[in-house]
Amino acid sequence: MASNDGDIITDWLVQNEQVFREPADFLAFNSYLISEFGVAQATEEKALIIRYALLRWLEFHKQGFVCIEMEDILDPGTMMRELYHQIDGPTWDKEALIHVLSDLSFTSGFESFELEDGRLYMKRHLSFENEIVKWLKNVDYSLDSFLPNRGISELIWNEYTEWVAQEFSDLDTPKKRVLAHLFSMQFFIVTGGPGTGKTFTFERILKSYQRWHPELKIQLAAPTGKAAKRMNESIDSSLLDVYGEAKTIHRMLGARHDGRFSKGVKNRLISDVVIIDEASMIDIDLFIQVVRALK
Structure with missing residues (x-):
């Protein structure tokens, strides 16, 4: 890729492609920004x-972050x-x-950016984040919220x-704690490092639902086909016969061409419970679709 004469950023990107996992994306984004400013004004x-x-934002975006802090x-x-020092970044x-970043708009169809509390977002991601936060705040975390009209008495809870x-x-105790919360929360996240038994725990979750509320419709899902296959392999086939095999999230949501x-929102999932493995792999563009499809 030829650089513009005197363009510090383009020269640096071309000379340092090896530091990026996907250098073509950074070079293409830089070229797009140059076209937006015009070659003469871009420097x-x-x-x-x-x-x-914005290149720094792209670096964070590729790591799964929704935004980047000014810091x-x-x-x-x-x-x-090195690039930061070449363009006198320490003087900012x-x-x-x-x-400078408070009014970013583009003319050729690329999505605009927006600042919120000192964080730079792609505008649609800020909207999605606010929608998800609102949804989480509206989740009822009271004891009987998960099974309306099927109140859990203290006697049954103890049993x-x-x-x-x-x-x-x-x-171990953390996994038992997960099972203890199955019928007391509408939404929760099970976290842990690799090999700590998160996927293994799913089978116990399904056994608990089958024993105590067999009438529930349960959907198993994962972000990728590989993750869905691994999820199916970790669950007893007799449980898969009851609840069905895990699907990719795209298949669960009925992805179209x-x-x-x-x-x-207008055609929600019929499932009472949705269990998603490897949820950390889900980006905000897909997670908002899951949220909108839930009952």
């Missing part, structure tokens, strides 16, 4: 600041530190950076927790 100070900030733009890390301050302790005596989904 002016304000344009250099914006281009650097992270001003602290270039190891990958872009947070307020000046916010001022259930005793059953968990006896039936799954091989589980135009990029849209058949499931959503």
Whole structure:
């Protein structure tokens, strides 16, 4: 890729392709930004600041972050530190950076960006994040919320927790705690490092649902076909006969060729429970579709 004469950023990107996992994406995004500013204006100070900030945003975006803090733009890390110094980044301050980035709009169809509380978002991601936060705040975390009209009496609750302790005596305390919360929360996340037994715990979750509320419709899902296959392999076939095999999230939501989904606000999933493995692999663009499709 030929650089523009005197363009510090393009020259640096071309000379340092090896530091990026997907250098073509950074080069293409940089070319797009140059076309937006115009070749002559792209090397002016304000344009250099914006281009650097958005390339830094792209670096974070590729790591799964929804936004980037102003402090992270001003602290270039190891990958872009040399470029940051070449364009006099250390002379910037947070307020000046916010001022420069406060009005980013593009003419050729690329999505606009927006600042919120010192964080730079792609505008649609900020909207999705706010929608998810609102949904989480509306989730009822009271004891009987998960099974409306099927109130869990204290006697039955005690019986259930005793059953968990006896039936799954091989589980450690954190995993038993997960099972204890099955009927007391509408939404929860099971976290843990690789090999700690998150997927293994799913089978125990399904056994608990089958024993105490066999009428529930349960959908198993994962972000990729490989993850769905691994999920199916970790669950007893007799349980899969009852609840069905795990699907990819795209298949669960009815992905269409135009990029849209058949499931959503107007056509929700019929499942009472949705269990998703490897949820950390889900980006916000897909997770918002899951949220909208839930009952």
